[in-house]
Amino acid sequence: MDILSEPTAAHLDGASELERFLAAHPDIEAVEYLITDSNGVLRGKWAPVESLKKAFTDGINFPVSMFGLDVWGREVMETGLHVETGDRDGFCKAVPGSLRIVPWAERPTAQVLLTMHAERGEPFDGDPRVCLQRIVDRMTAMGLTPCCAIELEFYLLDPKLPPMPNGMMSPVYRATSGPTPQNMYALEDLAEYRAVFSDIWDYGKQQGLPIDTMVSEAAPGQFEVNLKHRAEPMAAADDGVMLRRLVVEVARKHGLKASFMAKPFMDVAGNGFHVHVSLLDALGHNVFADPVTGEGKLKHCIGGLIDTMNAATLLFVPTWNGYRRMQPGSYAPTTASWGYNNRSVGVRIPASPAEARRLEHRIAGADANPYLVLAAIFAGMIEGLEREITPPPAIVRNAYDEPAQRLPDAMDDAIRLFERSEFIRRAMGVEYRSLFAHLKKAEVAAFEAEITPLERTTYL
Template sequence: MTAPTEAADFPAADPSARIEVLLVGMNGDLRGKMIPLKAEDKVWKNTVRLPASTQSLDIWGDDNDDITKISLTLGDPDGICTPDRNSLTTLPWGPAGSKQVLATMHTLDGEPHYVCPRAILANVMKRFEEKGLTPVVATELEFYVMEPDFRETGVPMPPKALVMNGEVEGYQLYDMRATAAMGDFLETVREYCDHMGLPADATTAEFGPGQFEVNLLHKPDAMAAADDCIYLKRVVDFAARRHGFKATCMAKPYGDHAGSGLHVHASIIDKDGRNVLDAKGGDPLKLKSITAGMLRSMQDAQLIFAPFANSYRRFQPGSFAPDKIDWGFGNRGTAIRIPDSQGPAARIEHRVAGADANPHLLLAAILGGILLGLDEDLDPGQVTTPDSAPENPDMLTYDFLTAVERFRASAFIRQIFGAEYQRIYGDTKRKEAMAYLRTVSSFDYQTYLPRI
């Protein structure tokens, strides 16, 4: 983020201006405190505190103490919200002069808390630093915009500007009429990104009605790239509110329309500035080994890429959401795509994650897979082409609970995320999966009740 960081970079403050101190939760939710701007000093003196359990809340906001044992079991102790000045930026939907900053939770002893997604990603980044390597990362976020009355109707409805006589007007992929119809909203997204210094690049209409994608430019700092992505989700949310819409990064809001993904582009720069993924100017075997590392860890990390029950509705045969663990050159149907590029632009695209993924945990998992390929000489197996593909490839699961159990048992996950976070995240998601299985849906009633 090319964010304003000095007082002179911010507009003159309204008397009601504030600074929001934000923590990244387990589910990619942002929780924190609003502090009057006149009391901003306390933020930088590390005196802002919240319970450490704030970042282990489940999707319903329950403190989950029966699983985590870090809430009431310990008296719900405080942690220190340590702000990252690199993430300090404006709050364009707030009173003039307002700011926001992302924080990393620390224990009262000053150690990064194991339950903090930013701390987890920082630990992975240190392993690259020890090797003299720097990950360069960019993200592409898809999302849907819809009418705001879903709470009353119980179902999402595309924006009226994209519907005729109650019917969606076909697919809107790259259709400039769709971007024009939603132009005011998209202009606000751009305005907010510019205001905050987010490196937003291209915006496109995607397949689904009211579905769009915003690309963020690459950063030679994985933490900054994850911060940019989670800020972009916030931008989309507040821009939609401004125009009377609801925006969602839910992976599959419509059963009969495309799901939303969060694609990650990554390259690795060595201490001499060379891109180790450049197959022509670098080491082709290392490119393949890194690809293999990401493929090898993909099943174990699928719960990070697809963190909710709804996420698994996105994985459909024949869709652009991959269900096979495969790789290809320039192939958007594979889980790992190697674009046709060389030199500094040479990179790998990881195409598995849904838009609902937590950006910090997502990058930790992907970079962890890359580390596997750096530490060992691995073979990714047969490349997938339009003319040939591996027989009986390993598959991603369509089942939430299966992904949960793989995550809970994985040595790779334990190595990247730590044993305690593996336990807390895995057991919390198992609780969510079991609640999902207990829910009898309208499909059950409509399909089985009349016939069985």
């Protein structure tokens, strides 16, 4: 397991970090302020570089109602965060360690992640980053640190190609008709788009992103970028957010579109968001690798994840489209299951040397909010450790053929399980449980109110 162990800027004093950054980049003219909303969408503003001092001290004003927006950016009044409260401002402070250059910008520009604080200076509970931090703090109180790595899949689409028969933009390599070729792990696919992946690599290095491997995935035009393990779980989530933005912007530079949509095409693989997790003790040792207690702790963590998986599915699969990805035989898990070296299950124990013992959580779609995905995973692991939950038997063969507990296969079912869950209440609080459920109910209502082209061509 390749763990980033060197000191990072996350440990620097904010003023010192800003001073060092400006000394290293004296030509910077502008800054992009970025904050991740409840749906995992980056929102923010552009400002002159002189405003950075305020971001690292008092904070930049943003309305707290940004966390009450649906995936289209529309107000969801049921969240209670909008005009009924006067649409008040919160104060968004710079996240230490997230001040980076923007390599693709036309003029010298910086970017920085923000996190929301309320009027008295306390963290705002509706910020997904705050939700994750509270659960990480619980882990820390147990003497444990999650060490994790994120893998993200995406499609490269080419607007210059003829569209597909349904009008959808075509992926690179995708024929508009006829059988769909599969060329998994093809080096020639990476080589064909060498310029794109070279920029992802180079820009990622300039931004301090711990990019590890890149691979051509299971469908034409589908790729995956993996990040190295980090022993700083908040930084790992930040990296996931920044990686998605980097890929989108590099694709734009090359006249392409990168899509992290969970299931853009019904006949080929969807885009997953896989998380590898181990737990470190106070000395930095992997507790899963302990020859005496490691297997037991690993099993308890798996037990907690299996026990809480149905309730947390809405956090892993937060979009209407995401439930189309969870199809039998698709390598997107459909059951609350686990196994050794088995990619058909929800929680996989990869083949590895003992010192790299870890679990891989495979449920989330690539469009999920990284902060909420990690929060749900860590909270499930805590649940398993505290209650010493024993998991069901490991799945040895094809999990799609086994009688394991089915995950919800529709968004409204996932919402119902989520908003009734005592686990979600304990992990995230009753207020956040209500907030997120209202956002997702609004999304379901919007899709249910839409008459699809297939309906019209069939019945009109």
